[in-house]
Amino acid sequence: MTENEISHKIIGVAIDLHKNLGAGLLESAYEAAFSFELRSIGLDVKQQLAMPFIYKDIKQDVGYRIDLLVNNKVIIELKSVETLAPVHFAQTLTYLRLSGLKLGLLINFNVPVLKNGIHRIVNGL
Numbered sequence: 001m002t003e004n005e006i007s008h009k010i011i012g013v014a015i016d017l018h019k020n021l022g023a024g025l026l027e028s029a030y031e032a033a034f035s036f037e038l039r040s041i042g043l044d045v046k047q048q049l050a051m052p053f054i055y056k057d058i059k060q061d062v063g064y065r066i067d068l069l070v071n072n073k074v075i076i077e078l079k080s081v082e083t084l085a086p087v088h089f090a091q092t093l094t095y096l097r098l099s100g101l102k103l104g105l106l107i108n109f110n111v112p113v114l115k116n117g118i119h120r121i122v123n124g125l
Contacts, residue, residue, distance in 0.1 A: 003103040006043070006074045011118060013037045014107055018114035027080040030109045031067055034078065044071050051098050066095050075104040079117075084108050089121060096123035 017034055035045045051064035068076040077092040084106065092104045101123060108117035 001071060001073075003073050006071050007103060007105060007120065009041060009043065010038065010070060010074065010076065010105060013041065014109075014118065015114050018109055018117075021109075023080075023110045023112065025080060025109070027067075027078050027109075030080060031078050034076075035068060038068070038070060045069070046072075051095055053098060064095065064098065066099070073101065073103070075099065075101055077104060077106045079106070079108040080110045081108060082110060084117075084119070089119070092119075092121045093123065096121060 014034065017030070017037055021030070021033065031047065035047050038045045046069040047067070049066040049069050050061075051066050053060045053062045053064060066075050067078045070076060075092065075095050077088070077095065079088060081088075088106055088108075092106045096102070096104045104121040104123070106119040106121055107114075111117035
């Protein structure tokens, strides 16, 4: 399955989840429900995956964690905030660069209509 096929499934699940739960929950609640729903449609999901930072060939444990990694191809960074800030986009791109992956989805569940809270982030590698 390609990154685009995976992201299409992810977005469908996210929209359904938002319709059922609405806005205003904690990010951790969305993460738990989202990962459950993604697994229920047969996707492989890793939660809170540690992302190492390597500097001059030395692995640094600096606390980077990917919210969700789907099928080892698509990173999902979840938010439940009033407004996304530039740092949220930079964070997602940083995870893509550190992992060498191409596609990330930054999803803010704290919006009235979820399609306005979904952002595709592409790593130009």
